[in-house]
Amino acid sequence: MNRIERLSAILVQLQSHSLVKAQQISERFHISIRTVYRDIRALEEAGIPIVGNPGVGYSLMDGFKLPPLMFTQEEALSFLIAEKLVNELTDSENSGHYQSGMEKIRSVMRSTDKKRVEIIESNLSVLPTHKPSIYRPDILLLVLQSIYERKSLEISYIIDSVRTVSKREVEPVGMFFSRTNWYLIAFCLQKMAYRTFRMDRVQHIVSLEKAQTRQHPPLKVFLDDTYRKENLFEVVVKISKDKASMMGDDKYYYGLVSEQETGDCIECQFVQFSLEKFARWYLSYADVATIVRPEALKEKVRSILQAISV
Numbered sequence: 001m002n003r004i005e006r007l008s009a010i011l012v013q014l015q016s017h018s019l020v021k022a023q024q025i026s027e028r029f030h031i032s033i034r035t036v037y038r039d040i041r042a043l044e045e046a047g048i049p050i051v052g053n054p055g056v057g058y059s060l061m062d063g064f065k066l067p068p069l070m071f072t073q074e075e076a077l078s079f080l081i082a083e084k085l086v087n088e089l090t091d092s093e094n095s096g097h098y099q100s101g102m103e104k105i106r107s108v109m110r111s112t113d114k115k116r117v118e119i120i121e122s123n124l125s126v127l128p129t130h131k132p133s134i135y136r137p138d139i140l141l142l143v144l145q146s147i148y149e150r151k152s153l154e155i156s157y158i159i160d161s162v163r164t165v166s167k168r169e170v171e172p173v174g175m176f177f178s179r180t181n182w183y184l185i186a187f188c189l190q191k192m193a194y195r196t197f198r199m200d201r202v203q204h205i206v207s208l209e210k211a212q213t214r215q216h217p218p219l220k221v222f223l224d225d226t227y228r229k230e231n232l233f234e235v236v237v238k239i240s241k242d243k244a245s246m247m248g249d250d251k252y253y254y255g256l257v258s259e260q261e262t263g264d265c266i267e268c269q270f271v272q273f274s275l276e277k278f279a280r281w282y283l284s285y286a287d288v289a290t291i292v293r294p295e296a297l298k299e300k301v302r303s304i305l306q307a308i309s310v
Helices: 003-016 022-029 033-045 073-089 092-107 111-121 139-149 219-229 241-247 275-282 295-309
Strands: 050-053 057-060 151-159 164-178 181-188 193-198 202-211 233-240 256-262 265-272 289-293
Touching: 003 022, 003 033, 003 057, 022 033, 033 050, 073 092, 073 111, 139 151, 139 164, 139 202, 164 193, 164 219, 181 219, 233 241, 233 275, 233 295, 241 265, 265 275, 275 295, 289 295
Parallel strands: none
Antiparallel strands: 050 057, 151 164, 151 202, 164 181, 181 193, 233 265, 233 289, 256 265
C-alpha cells in the first residue's frame, strides 16, 4: 500500500468510528506512531477537519462527510464471502439486513466489477450447517440491541442436564460464535453470577424495559478470563504421512495448533477441552495413528474399547 492509498484508508477509518487512536492506526497499517502523526498532519493540510490530539485520539468534525469511496475488487470479494457466512450462520432477519446492505454495495460498483463478483458468486458456497429451527427470526438483533441499550432480557432456557425449561432474567454482556452455535454471556439475576447460554436452547426471549443494575466488563475481558480458567488438555498424535488425510478437516474442529514432520510421520499437536470426545474421534483412525501424550487419553481409549468388547 502506497502513501496515497494509506491516507485514503485512514480517512475511511476516521469516518467509520467516533474516535480512532494513533495506536489503532499504527497496528492496522503496520506503521510507526511517528508516521501516523505525519499522515494525520498531511490530511489536515489537505483540508480535512480532524479533531483531537496524539494523546487522546482523532475524529472528524461533526457534520463533515465525504462521498463514499469506490470499493476495491478485493474488498468487494471479501464482502461476498461474508455474505455467504452471514446467510448460513445467523438468523433470517439478520441475513436479510446484510443482503440489503450488499445490494447497496453492489449498486456503487462498476459494471466490470459487478460481472466479476457475479461470476465468483456462482462458484462460491458455504455448505449447510446445523441452524436451530427454534431461532426466532430477530433473536440475534434483539440481543445486540439490548446490549447497546443496556436493557435486561427475560429468557426461557432449556437446561441440558435435565431437559427442563428455566425462566431467567439476565443482563446481556456479549455474544460469540463457536462450534456451530451462538452463545450469550450474561449476568443471571437469579444466580447472581455470569453464565453462558447456548442460543439454540433459548425457547423464548423478551427485551425488558428495565435498565441493567451493574457495570459489566467488556466481552473480550470476560472471554480472556474464561480461557485462563478453562481446563484445557494438550494432545499429541503421530500419524503416517500417507494416512494423514484420514483426519480430514475435522482436525481443526478438534483443536489442531501445529503439525511437525518426523521421518515418515506427522506429529500433530492439539489443544482440547474434552478427552472423551477426542478419544472417540481418534478411534476413527486409530489403526494408523499413535497417541504420544497424554496418558489419560490412552486410558480413555482403552476404556471405550473395553466397553465395546464386552
